[in-house]
Amino acid sequence: xxxxxxxxFGPQHPVLPEPIHLDLVLEDETVVEAIPSIGYIHRGLExxxxxxxxxxxxxxxxxxxxxxxxxxxxxxxxxxxGALGIKIPERAEYLRTILHELGxxxxxxxxxxxMADAFGFESLFYHCWRIRETVLDLFEKNTGGRVVxxxxxxxxxxxxxSNENLQEMVKVLNGLKADIKEVTDTFIQDASVKxxxxxxxxxxxxxxxxxxxxxxxxxxxxVRQDIRLTGDHGVYKxxxxxxxxxxxxxxxxxxxxxxxxxxxxxxxxxxxVEMIPDGPVDMKVPKKVEGEFAIRLEQPRGEAFYYxxxxxxxxxxxxxxxxxxxxxIPALVKMLGGADLADVxxxxxxxxxCISCTER
Amino acid sequence: MSAAxxxxxxxxxxxxxxxxxxxxxxxxxxxxxxxxxxRFGIINCGNPKHADVFLVTGSVNEQxxxxxxxxxxxxxxPKVVVAVGICACSGGIFKDCxxxxxxxxxxxxxxxxxxxxxARPEAIIDAVVKGLGVLQAKRDAMVNKVEAPAEEAEDAKAxxxxxxxxxxxxKAVAVPPIFTMAEIKVNTMDFLKK
Ligand code: SF4
Numbered sequence: 036x037x038x039x040x041x042x043x044f045g046p047q048h049p050v051l052p053e054p055i056h057l058d059l060v061l062e063d064e065t066v067v068e069a070i071p072s073i074g075y076i077h078r079g080l081e082x083x084x085x086x087x088x089x090x091x092x093x094x095x096x097x098x099x100x101x102x103x104x105x106x107x108x109x110x111x112x113x114x115x116x117g118a119l120g121i122k123i124p125e126r127a128e129y130l131r132t133i134l135h136e137l138g139x140x141x142x143x144x145x146x147x148x149x150m151a152d153a154f155g156f157e158s159l160f161y162h163c164w165r166i167r168e169t170v171l172d173l174f175e176k177n178t179g180g181r182v183v184x185x186x187x188x189x190x191x192x193x194x195x196x197s198n199e200n201l202q203e204m205v206k207v208l209n210g211l212k213a214d215i216k217e218v219t220d221t222f223i224q225d226a227s228v229k230x231x232x233x234x235x236x237x238x239x240x241x242x243x244x245x246x247x248x249x250x251x252x253x254x255x256x257x258v259r260q261d262i263r264l265t266g267d268h269g270v271y272k273x274x275x276x277x278x279x280x281x282x283x284x285x286x287x288x289x290x291x292x293x294x295x296x297x298x299x300x301x302x303x304x305x306x307x308v309e310m311i312p313d314g315p316v317d318m319k320v321p322k323k324v325e326g327e328f329a330i331r332l333e334q335p336r337g338e339a340f341y342y343x344x345x346x347x348x349x350x351x352x353x354x355x356x357x358x359x360x361x362x363x364i365p366a367l368v369k370m371l372g373g374a375d376l377a378d379v380x381x382x383x384x385x386x387x388x389c390i391s392c393t394e395r
Numbered sequence: 396m397s398a399a400x401x402x403x404x405x406x407x408x409x410x411x412x413x414x415x416x417x418x419x420x421x422x423x424x425x426x427x428x429x430x431x432x433x434r435f436g437i438i439n440c441g442n443p444k445h446a447d448v449f450l451v452t453g454s455v456n457e458q459x460x461x462x463x464x465x466x467x468x469x470x471x472x473p474k475v476v477v478a479v480g481i482c483a484c485s486g487g488i489f490k491d492c493x494x495x496x497x498x499x500x501x502x503x504x505x506x507x508x509x510x511x512x513x514a515r516p517e518a519i520i521d522a523v524v525k526g527l528g529v530l531q532a533k534r535d536a537m538v539n540k541v542e543a544p545a546e547e548a549e550d551a552k553a554x555x556x557x558x559x560x561x562x563x564x565x566k567a568v569a570v571p572p573i574f575t576m577a578e579i580k581v582n583t584m585d586f587l588k589k
Contacts, residue, residue, distance in 0.1 A: 046462055048441065053411050053419065054459065075459045076413040079492040086491055098488055101417025101513060145420065148427070164427035171424075181424075182417040182513045391416045 039067065044379060046075050051383070053390040061376060069371035069379075071364060077394040081354055088349040089115050089324050094185055099356060100392040101182045102145060105138040106334045108187040110341035110356070113268055115189045117328025118343045119321055125270075127191035129311040132269040133201065134178070134186070136300040136307075140208070141170040142335035143293045143300075144215075146387045147222065150290065153380040154231040162218050169211055173204050191317035201308045208301045219294040232286040236370040236382045239284055248366040249359050250337020251296070252386050255289035257282040262333035274306050286385045293387075323347055334359055336387045358392035404436025405527055408446035410466055412499060413489070414453025417513035418480035422450055430516045437523065443469040448526055450519075451499045452479045454486045460502045467503045473533035475526040477507045480514045487512055 040061045046054030054075040060068040080099060084092050096111035097104045109131050116123060148163030171181050177196050178184040186193050222228055238248065243256035253260050261278035263271040279295040281288035324345025332339050337359030346352040363386040370382050411419050425432050426439050440446055443466045455463055467476065478499045481487035486497045499505055506529045507522040 046459070047410050047443070047466060053416065054462070075456075075462070076411070076453065077456070077458070077494050078413050078454075078489045079494045080489070083489070083492055095488060098415040098417065098512075101415045101420060104415075104417065161427050164424065165429060168424070168427075168429035180513075181515070182420060183415075389416065391411075391414065 038062075042376070044383075053388070055383075055388065055390050057371075057379075057383070059371070059376070059379065064376050066371050066374050066376060066379065069368050071368060073390065073394055075394070076391045080395045081356070084351045084354040086350075089343075089345075089351050090189060090349075092351065092354060093188060096354070096356065097183055097185060097187075099358070099395055100389050102142050102389060103138060103334045103336065103339075103392075104183045105134050105187070106332055106339065107356070108185065109135060109268070110330060110332045110339055111343070111354070112187045112189050113330045113332070114328050114341040114343035114354075115324060115351075116320075117330060118324050118326045118345050119189065120326065121190065121318065121320060123191045124315045124318060125312050126195075126314045127316040128270055129307055130192050130196055130316060131187065132271065132274075133196075133204075133304050133307050133311075134174075134184070135269065136303045137170065137173060137204070137208075139300045139335045140297055141167055141174070143297045144170065146293060146335075146384075147219070147290070150381070150384050151222075151228075153384045154228065156228065159218065159221055159228075166211060166214050166218065169207065173207060176200070177204065188317075190320040191315070193317075195316045198308075198311070198313075201311065205305050205308050208304060212298070212301065215297060219297070222290055222294060229287070231378075231381060232290060233283075235286045235378050236374060236385055237283075237285045238366055238370055242369060243284070243366065246365045246369060247362055248337075248386075249362050250334070250387075251289050251292045252337065252363050252366055254278060254280050255292045256284040262331045262338045265331070268330060268332055270307065270310075271303075273310065274303055276303065286381060289385055323349055324351060336360060336389055336392070337363065339392075356395060358389070358395070360386065360389045360393045363388075364393070404438065405447045405523070405530065406438050406440045406445055407448040407450050407523065408441070408443045408466065408470070409439060409450045409452070410463060412451055412453030412455050412459055412463060412483060413495065414480060414482050418452035418482070421513050421516050422452060422479060422519060425516045425519050430520065432520055432523070443467075444471065446470050447474060447530055448523060449474060449476045450479050450523075451476065451483050451505075453482045454489060454495045454497060455499055455502050456494045456496055460496065463499065463502050473530055473537060475506045475530045475533070476503055477509065477519075477522045477526050478505045479509045479519055479522070481510055481512045484508045484510060 042059045042061055044057040044059050045051050046056045056072045058070040059066050083095055093108055093111050097108040099107045144163050144167040148160045151159035175181050177200055178186045238256050240257045243253045243258055259280050263276050279292050281292050325347050327344035329342040339359055340357040342355040343351055344353040367386050374382055409422055478484050483499045486495050489495045507526045509518050509522045511518055
């Protein structure tokens with residue numbers, strides 16, 4: 036048996052935008068075991084809700100993660116609205132869906148870029164991020180922020196987006212499609228990319244279900260699981276949503292799922308803009324929260340869970356968030372066992388890790 | 396971009412303290428097309444030993460303060476630290492969290508602060524460029540130190556003057572483009588009161 040060595044990976048590492056630490060136990064060049072340790076970005080947000088009232092809490096929850104910040108804001112608002120027992124106007128629900136899907140486009144493009152960087156294809160990385168800038172411009176134009184928007188609030192939206200702006204958004208996105216296709220075709224067809232991703236980090240359907248993986252990670256293993264199907268948030272039921280599923284379970288399959296979701300999100304936005312009703316986007320909310328409520332949301336990275344419990348004052352008693360990366364770490368550890376050392380960056384990125392979500 | 400400062404291409408190393416990712420992706424957005432600081436020769440390198448500028452996002456906590464310090468110590472002199480985002484300046488929105496110690500300046504000396512949540516790429520680029528001024532001053536100070544060993548008294552004077560220049564420069568530069576730290580604090584307090 037070869038001698039075992041332990042290689043520390045992270046927290047500061049060129050491929051990691053965020054700190055996570057892995058102890059890789061190696062036998063020659065093969066990883067036998069990976070021991071993750073986290074806690075570098077823990078801030079203690081859930082405790083903060085005791086000193087911030089429930090409307091201020093939205094700003095804090097949005098900053099759980101700057102990549103899916105809209106989704107987090109939505110989740111927090113939806114859970115508080117549930118606890119308050121109010122139903123927001125339909126137009127607000129549509130707007131939230133549209134912005135959430137736009138967030139998915141930006142998040143997946145960002146991930147595609149980071150993935151390309153992880154296997155050393157730098158120009159592909161730059162092209163993905165170039166396209167993403169256009170999406171960010173759309174965000175900036177319609178919400179005022181590039182990464183953190185604060186446009187959701189309990190009771191609806193802080194401001195309306197005019198129908199002309201929405202139509203222009205669709206036009207810009209449709210114009211982007213050709214660009215996105217050119218870049219994503221490289222992922223699917225380029226031989227060097229294929230060599231790095233096909234058959235790497237296979238997670239079978241059984242394993243994925245047993246480890247409770249979520250989001251594109253589980254959909255890449257052939258499981259039709261998507262919280263948008265439940266229809267308890269947004270207007271996905273009205274839009275006729277069907278998740279993208281791939282069977283192979285390797286890095287390539289997970290990439291293809293995300294690529295298909297980019298196009299699917301653009302279609303969903305287009306449909307939603309066609310169907311959006313006129314009307315108010317905001318309503319009065321009670322000043323005190325009582326009761327409790329939990330809601331699940333499909334974030335770009337998978338299922339996120341939000342729980343709010345009031346105590347009859349403007350402060351919440353408890354705000355609980357469970358995020359997708361947290362749930363996907365066991366799947367990552369499983370994939371790392373038996374992998375090549377050179378594949379570790381690709382595998383770490385394949386679950387689309389968001390450490391600041393995980394640790395809050 | 397003041398070309399006089401760019402005597403060589405400055406390399407940056409980036410570390411995420413306990414940020415929300417918002418500022419990190421803006422740092423990366425600076426490097427990628429759209430803002431593209433690579434045209435000035437600024438590259439993001441993963442290795443602190445190669446870097447001149449240290450970009451820190453997010454505040455420090457018990458778990459990561461050692462790492463921030465380590466990265467800082469591994470960087471060769473002269474070096475410049477830029478705190479990106481209000482989290483890195485003072486703790487920002489997470490200031491009251493139990494696991495947040497406050498700004499990065501609690502652990503390592505910071506040369507430029509970038510306000511904003513999330514900090515805008517333009518502001519980050521501005522801070523790096525200002526940081527280059529500090530870098531140049533520090534470099535000059537080092538050169539003077541080496542070049543003037545002859546007369547003790549003059550030597551000391553030269554060093555003093557050089558150090559003065561550095562602090563002067565720092566004073567001029569450490570101030571973010573629009574507000575000073577104190578002003579930001581006051582402004583934020585006012586805003587919160589409203
Ligand atoms: S300053 Fe704001 S956007 Fe930047 S890391 Fe802190 S919370 Fe996130």
